[in-house]
Amino acid sequence: KSGFVALIGRPNVGKSTLMNYLVGQKVAITSNKPQTTRNRISGIYTSDDMQVVFVDTPGIFKPHSKLDDYMDKASLSSLNDVDLVLFMVEPEEIGKGDQYIADLLKEVKVPVFLVINKVDEIHPNKLLPIMDSYHKLEGFKEILPISATQGIGIEDLLATLNKYL
Numbered sequence: 001k002s003g004f005v006a007l008i009g010r011p012n013v014g015k016s017t018l019m020n021y022l023v024g025q026k027v028a029i030t031s032n033k034p035q036t037t038r039n040r041i042s043g044i045y046t047s048d049d050m051q052v053v054f055v056d057t058p059g060i061f062k063p064h065s066k067l068d069d070y071m072d073k074a075s076l077s078s079l080n081d082v083d084l085v086l087f088m089v090e091p092e093e094i095g096k097g098d099q100y101i102a103d104l105l106k107e108v109k110v111p112v113f114l115v116i117n118k119v120d121e122i123h124p125n126k127l128l129p130i131m132d133s134y135h136k137l138e139g140f141k142e143i144l145p146i147s148a149t150q151g152i153g154i155e156d157l158l159a160t161l162n163k164y165l
């Protein structure tokens with residue numbers, strides 16, 4: 001299996017940490033040079049049965065003062081150039097900013113997965129209501145709780161990518 005996966009989310013949710021965990025020292029290519037004008041490779045995960053090229057989608061989720069600037073139409077459509085989209089959030093019930101992004105992601109035609117990172121920071125009892133709040137949005141193929149620093153949920157995440165690629 002192989003494919004291109006966009007990893008998106010607000011600053012500080014742990015995108016780079018996840019990338020480093022997956023790609024680690026075995027990085028084949030890390031480059032900030034534009035691969036296309038729309039997406040650029042930021043890391044490649046390789047295992048016996050899968051190769052996943054993670055891409056940045058420039059212009060998406062740059063912090064702006066106005067919420068409406070978070071993701072413009074061109075950036076949004078660049079998500080249709082990849083095979084899958086991972087939307088990463090903090091382990092808390094959905095807020096206005098992520099709600100706005102989640103609504104826009106409904107227009108993306110490729111499968112979108114919600115990744116709830118930093119689950120090591122919350123009590124296990126708190127996870128279910130958080131997952132429920134995201135289930136209600138109905139836009140996500142699967143909701144995957146992980147901890148990019150502790151390695152929690154990473155196997156499931158990789159299995160899910162393997163299943164859909």
Ligand code: GDP
Nearest residue numbers: 011012013014015016017117118121147148149
């Ligand atoms: P990015 O801006 O989305 O790329 O976020 P970073 O990968 O730079 O991470 C932002 C901060 O969150 C760093 O201090 C990370 O160490 C921390 N962080 C990332 N993943 C986790 C996690 O799974 N658990 C905890 N507790 N902290 C995390």
Ligand code: MG
Nearest residue numbers: 012015016017
């Ligand atoms: Mg980063």
